[in-house]
Amino acid sequence: MPDQSQGTPALHPAVPQVSxxxxxxxxxxxxxxxxxxxxxxxxxxxxxxxxxxKSGGGSGKGGTLTLAIDSTSAVxxxxxxxxxGDWMAVxxxxxxxxxxxxxxxxxxxxxxxxxxxxDDQLTYTFTLRDGVKFxxxxxLSSADVLATLNRxxxxxxxxxxxxxxxxxxxxxxNVASLTAExxxxxxxxxxxxxxxxxxxxxDIGGRVISKAALDKYGSGIGKHLVGTGPFKFASATSGQxxxxxAFDDFRLGRPPIDRLVLRQVQDPSAIVSxxxxxxxxxxxFTPYSAVEQLKSDPSVTVxxxxxxxxxxxxxxxxxxxxLKVRKAINLAIDRKAIVQxxxxxxxxxxxxxxxxxxxxxYDTGLADLSTKNLAQAKKLLKExxxxxxxxxxxxxxxxxHPKAAQIVKQNLxxxxxxxxxxxxxxxxxxxxxxxxxxxxxxxxxxxxxSYVPDPNNMVGSMANPAGLYGSTITGLDTLxxxxxxxxxxxxxxxxxxxxxxxxxxxKIQRRWAEEYMVIAMLAxxxxxxxxxxxxKGINTAALGNHRCFMEKASV
Numbered sequence: 001m002p003d004q005s006q007g008t009p010a011l012h013p014a015v016p017q018v019s020x021x022x023x024x025x026x027x028x029x030x031x032x033x034x035x036x037x038x039x040x041x042x043x044x045x046x047x048x049x050x051x052x053x054k055s056g057g058g059s060g061k062g063g064t065l066t067l068a069i070d071s072t073s074a075v076x077x078x079x080x081x082x083x084x085g086d087w088m089a090v091x092x093x094x095x096x097x098x099x100x101x102x103x104x105x106x107x108x109x110x111x112x113x114x115x116x117x118x119d120d121q122l123t124y125t126f127t128l129r130d131g132v133k134f135x136x137x138x139x140l141s142s143a144d145v146l147a148t149l150n151r152x153x154x155x156x157x158x159x160x161x162x163x164x165x166x167x168x169x170x171x172x173x174n175v176a177s178l179t180a181e182x183x184x185x186x187x188x189x190x191x192x193x194x195x196x197x198x199x200x201x202x203d204i205g206g207r208v209i210s211k212a213a214l215d216k217y218g219s220g221i222g223k224h225l226v227g228t229g230p231f232k233f234a235s236a237t238s239g240q241x242x243x244x245x246a247f248d249d250f251r252l253g254r255p256p257i258d259r260l261v262l263r264q265v266q267d268p269s270a271i272v273s274x275x276x277x278x279x280x281x282x283x284x285f286t287p288y289s290a291v292e293q294l295k296s297d298p299s300v301t302v303x304x305x306x307x308x309x310x311x312x313x314x315x316x317x318x319x320x321x322x323l324k325v326r327k328a329i330n331l332a333i334d335r336k337a338i339v340q341x342x343x344x345x346x347x348x349x350x351x352x353x354x355x356x357x358x359x360x361x362y363d364t365g366l367a368d369l370s371t372k373n374l375a376q377a378k379k380l381l382k383e384x385x386x387x388x389x390x391x392x393x394x395x396x397x398x399x400x401h402p403k404a405a406q407i408v409k410q411n412l413x414x415x416x417x418x419x420x421x422x423x424x425x426x427x428x429x430x431x432x433x434x435x436x437x438x439x440x441x442x443x444x445x446x447x448x449x450s451y452v453p454d455p456n457n458m459v460g461s462m463a464n465p466a467g468l469y470g471s472t473i474t475g476l477d478t479l480x481x482x483x484x485x486x487x488x489x490x491x492x493x494x495x496x497x498x499x500x501x502x503x504x505x506x507k508i509q510r511r512w513a514e515e516y517m518v519i520a521m522l523a524x525x526x527x528x529x530x531x532x533x534x535x536k537g538i539n540t541a542a543l544g545n546h547r548c549f550m551e552k553a554s555v
Contacts, residue, residue, distance in 0.1 A: 062258045063555045065535065067548070068265040068274060068283035074236035077222030078207045079152055081165040085262050086222075087204050088548035089242045092260060093135075094207030094227030097126055097145065097186075098198045101549070102308075102541040105360055105453045107198040111140060111208055111228065112186075121193035121494075122176075128184040133249040134210040135232035142180035147211040149178055161219045167205025171197065195494045199452045204547075230255045230551035240264055256537065256554035275300050275530055281555055282531035284543045288344040288400060294530055303529040305544035306358035307348055309449040310458065311338070311400065311522040313408060314433075318475035319442045320391070323517060324384040329391075329443070330513075330520040331377035332415035333408060335370060339523050342403040347525030353509045354459050356524040358545075360497050361455035363506045369513045370521045377415040390418040392440035394432060397423040401445050404522060408445070433473055444473065445522070449546060455505045456493040462519055463512045464489055474518035482516065 069085030076089040099110035109115070112126040132140035151157040153172025160166070176189045190197070200206060213226035225233050228251065231244035242262040246255045265271050265280065268287035274280035276299055286294070286302075295302045313333070315326050335349040348357070353366040381387050391412065395405035402423055409419045422440045424432055432438050433446070450457045462469040464486055465477035476482055485508070492504035512519075529540045537552035 061256045061554050064259040064261055065257045065281045065550065065553055065555050066261045066263055066279065067550075068271050068280045068285055069242075069262045070285055071264050071266065072236065072238060072240070072242055072262065074238040074242065075161070075222035076225045076233065076236070076242065077161060077164075078148075078205050078209065079164045079166050080161050080222055081167070084546050085242065085264065088546065089233075089236075089244065089262055090204050090207055090225065090227075091229075091548040092231040092244055092550055093225050093229045093233055094209060095229050096201055096203075096206040096208060097128075098202040098206070100199060100202040100452065101539065102358075102453060102545055102547060103539065105358075107202050110202075111145075115198070121195070122190045124188040124190075124197060125181070126186045126188070128186065129251065130184060132228050132251050134213075134226055134228050135247055136210050136213055136226045138210055138212045140208070140228060141183045142186045143183075144208055144211045145186050146178060146180055147214050148208045149206070151214070152205055153178070159214050159218050159221060161222060167203055168200060171200050193494055195496070196452075196454065196456055199454055203451050231260050234259075250551065252551060255551050257550075260550055260553075275532070278532055280532075281535050282529065282538055282543070284527040284529045284546065286528040286530045288342070288346050288525075288528060291344050291346055291528060299533055301531050301533050301535075303531065303538075303540040303544075305526045305529055305540050307356050307524040307526045308358035308453065308545050309447055309525060309527070310350065310354055310356055311343075311347070311404065311447050311525060312354075312445070312462075313520040313522055314444040314446055314469070314474050315518050315520065316436065316441050316444075316473070316475050317479055317516070317518050318436065322384045322386065323515075324380040325386045325389065326517040328377040328380040328384070328386075328415060329412060329417075330370070330517055331373045331380070332411045332417075333370075333520060333522065334372050334411050335521075335523055336372075337407050338404050339525075341407060342400040343523060343525050346528055347523045350521035350524050352524070353513060353521055354462060354519070355455045355505065355509070356458070358526075359450070359453045359455055359458065361459075361502045361505045363502055363509075366506060366509055366513075369510065372411075374411075374415060381416045387416045388418060389416075390420065391442045392438075393419055393421045393443040393445070394424055394429075394438070394440035395421070395445035396426045396429045398426050400525075405445055408443070408522075436472070436475070449527070451545065451547060453545065455501075456489070459505055459509055459512075460489050460493055463508060469519070476516060476518050479516055479518075485512070 071083040072085040073082040075082050076086050078090050095110050097112040098107040100107050113129045115124055115126045117124055151159045152166050152168035153175055174191050174194055176191045179187050181187050210226040214221055217224045230247055230250040232247045234243040234245045236242040244260040246258050248254050272290045294300050320326055339347045350370045351364040351367040352362040353369045355361045395401040405421055409421050412419050433444055461467055464470050465482040466486055470476035488508050495501035495504055526544045529543050536554050539549040542549045
């Protein structure tokens, strides 16, 4: 679920994916953030591969591709999180300065054909592509980039709708200046180094909007979004669908399909039947319970995507103050049962603690942090004098959450706890997580998805005592010695991708778990991508992370 602590939607952030996904409507900070360590080459300079131009060119086959989405409010604005479906539309309508395909985790040039980074890592100079067209016929220039980013950085910007989540807000807090050197050159100067900048600019919040459209529509831009992407906005009806049309002048070539329809389908059985009938071409909102049925049907393809999100149990240290008790909770959990019964085998036990297999920094040397040991759990509980302690456990009422809650409840009762549970409508879940006085705030089942595949978005968001997870939800900030966690996280995210960076994040995670244990990992999984057997060219790796790149798709 998108949670964005980077300036992402904050418990918002990744959804969700109404459902765990709708929860994010009120909190664009809980699950999709952006943090990214770059290779030395990218950290020095980004250069476009000119040979890749037009590589997405359409074949002219035409037709309509229909995606099932969680929901739509018919507002498509990079600065305003409403639903995952709406942000999927933004992904198709607009492009950013940089791009992460999810087939690779590295940022590559997009609307910026190249960039240079100063030796002190403070100044980013972007050279824009010449002649890129917006859907309204205007031509990309530095003025569009400044108008787009400034509305993310400035909470008082007049083009922002009320309640805007501004995914790039945290990046903006570190920006000393943003200027146009000329029509095709943009200079971004930071207050402090941040190697995640290029990755953050690939996030949905970094999608560039036509300045002419912003000037015309202002805060209503979400109903008239104009970008340079492969599809242009055609129409939208709240609670029903969004229709996009192929853009003939897309810089990588016209998409093969004529139309892309994002249709709201919330009932799990309807999603399955629509896939089998062909009424829906593809979706990442497939219920896990249908995986075996769909795998056996030749009319659809169940895609194998890497596990990119964490299923987690958040522990409020203000309600469960003894470390031994929090560790007992962690040791009691049967992850194998959760993977098999809640995710129907679509996932794995969290061997890398908070970093899932799809992301840089995944380290199986952390597997012991998520190992069941019921005897040790009972021993710790007895030593803490907490046998029979009553705990409240809350979970959303959709997807994998109820079954996971049932398993965790039984696990904890086997260890010697008494557990009361509540199942919460997804639309109300965020407000419950945000209320530390809630009767069930002891333990909370949640998930963290990532719109940017990097450990800073996972560990950096959840282990930061000043962030939403570390303060409002888990009370990590109330525990002794956590003041240095933020410093360690800052140092880790500014290391180049490689062994040293992985080791830094592993050290942080081990300390986070062993000294505090406010988040117990339940599983790693992926959003289950299924398409019709005749659907080709979908970037399934991106769709499994709720990113929508359909420029090569055909039906």
